[in-house]
Amino acid sequence: MNPPGRLTGYVTTQVIVLNGGSSSGKTGIARCLQAILPQPWISISVDDLVDALPPSLMGPSSGIAFGPQGEVAVGYGFREIEAAWMTGVAAMVRAGARIIVDDVFLGGAASQERVRAHLAGLDVLWTGVRCDPEIAVGREIARGDRVSGMAASQAEVVHKGVVYDIEVDTSHAESMDCARAIAASVV
Amino acid sequence: MNPPGRLTGYVTTQVIVLNGGSSSGKTGIARCLQAILPQPWISISVDDLVDALPPSLMGPSSGIAFGPQGEVAVGYGFREIEAAWMTGVAAMVRAGARIIVDDVFLGGAASQERVRAHLAGLDVLWTGVRCDPEIAVGREIARGDRVSGMAASQAEVVHKGVVYDIEVDTSHAESMDCARAIAASVV
């Protein structure tokens, strides 16, 4: 994130990237951010992209595949579509939309670099959403709509080498409290 | 849609716009298209945008509002976001994604002009999805998850003055059959 006002005297955050493992609480934080931020922010998730995929990209050959233990395998076909999707998200921002992007950096720092390249020139608030793995596993069971095991396998790896402007930990804090902390960094 | 091969000798459809009223069957056709088209197409709906909105844009002041009789009122705030969203969709296509856009041209020809401007230079297959209003009303009741009245109020008006490359009518045809007809026009 650029320092506020560096160039123009009037810089505002344009993108909030929320990165965290499955069941870490990203979506709840995004909804709270939408409720408390004074300007309209739209909320987009990499899960939306997965839902938009054709059957041919759901599976192990070249798309995205979810294994029985919660592991996620991503092939070349998915990477291509994901790159186009992120280009589109950046274009929405350049056209004036403020966007909260809810993502899972399965490749850690390498994932961040890919996203950073797409968002070049935009004012991004890089936000880490951490959650104690054991707690995330319990929440995965409580929500009941995710492949069991994703919370455990993603909790640590998605943060590996990633650089943040702000980090929140949902282990012992409510979504709304995390959202307030993040909102205070939106300039 | 440009004639195939006009300029390059190798032109392919890049965007399929499905326009039709609520409960006309657009989403089912989109899924069938994804299943039968040989290349990966991603499917995006204006409903996804509505789901992504903040609470401040859900309501009659400047966002999008759904009345008790199924009427939809759209304000300036929503129009701004929608324009940015469509810019992003176009950018995804220019970056290489093939996209099926499921839309509802509440303003008829004027809506088409707005979308056409965003998709300038892209090879678009404009597709009308018609459904007898009485049948759409029955399907709205059968699906049970839409505000009652949207099907009736939108069935005709969304096609007013809109120009299509192909039209399908789901009144007496299955989603898959409509998808096959559309797929035959994808070049």
Add this chain to the structure above:
Amino acid sequence: MNPPGRLTGYVTTQVIVLNGGSSSGKTGIARCLQAILPQPWISISVDDLVDALPPSLMGPSSGIAFGPQGEVAVGYGFREIEAAWMTGVAAMVRAGARIIVDDVFLGGAASQERVRAHLAGLDVLWTGVRCDPEIAVGREIARGDRVSGMAASQAEVVHKGVVYDIEVDTSHAESMDCARAIAASVV
């Protein structure tokens, strides 16, 4: 179903059993029946029971399991719970509720006998919901939320040896039209 008025001079249908394969259109018909029948009917599906199961009954050992080709395997543990559930549904009816039960007779006539035993003494309208297998497969693709293959594997087998008061075929009829035909048999 007993003939109307046979014993009491005032008999009314208490249960409508809709039996049909996956994606044959049972749920849509149930919603239309609820909308057009003059008295309040509540709508219950065996899918609701499946959603209510614990993880220990989701799987091949003793519960219910869904195979990759859409096959459904049912074990002893599930059968026990299902019997208790059907006992409860019958008790709701005896306590005065009118109920539409949306079921899938995987065992054909044997399934009907099990359900018939639970509903003994009640006035049941046995309703077959048929759909051409090829059409059901297309609708399964169009709805996009069912394990692929269930429609094809269930379309015929669920009707084997089952005796109905009325049958509808959704292949070329709307849910609402099927509901009207069924409603005319509710006495």
Add this chain to the structure above:
Amino acid sequence: MNPPGRLTGYVTTQVIVLNGGSSSGKTGIARCLQAILPQPWISISVDDLVDALPPSLMGPSSGIAFGPQGEVAVGYGFREIEAAWMTGVAAMVRAGARIIVDDVFLGGAASQERVRAHLAGLDVLWTGVRCDPEIAVGREIARGDRVSGMAASQAEVVHKGVVYDIEVDTSHAESMDCARAIAASVV
């Protein structure tokens, strides 16, 4: 709940009633209970009943109505159906099913008496699920799928005069931890 073994030397809990306001965390606790209890428990919610209602019982005249501030109004028609439904739930238990019932005692002690009458003779674990109102309101915003205001208006009133075997408070405890505490009282 009867003391274990009082009459038969072998008494086990048959019903776990979870009572709490909207967004207090009942459903998540129910899923965790299903995951950790050694025997199969099925999970049923009064929300399932609401989903099963016909349109004629959704509304202020005699059914159930949800006001713009999250208030819930319940009429005679809904009460009749609810009584039949609870009769059915009790019959399922008498037929051998173990059931977790997720309910909202809008009438406090009077609601408990109604439920107690239906479950007469069964071994019930009455469980209060409390949550600080301010926290519940934040979670209602974070989940994004409930009428805003229900959490606040129900948080206290549903516990008024209700007698419990065990109470949990989700304000500062995970669903899984609450489930473990409840499970320790299942005998």
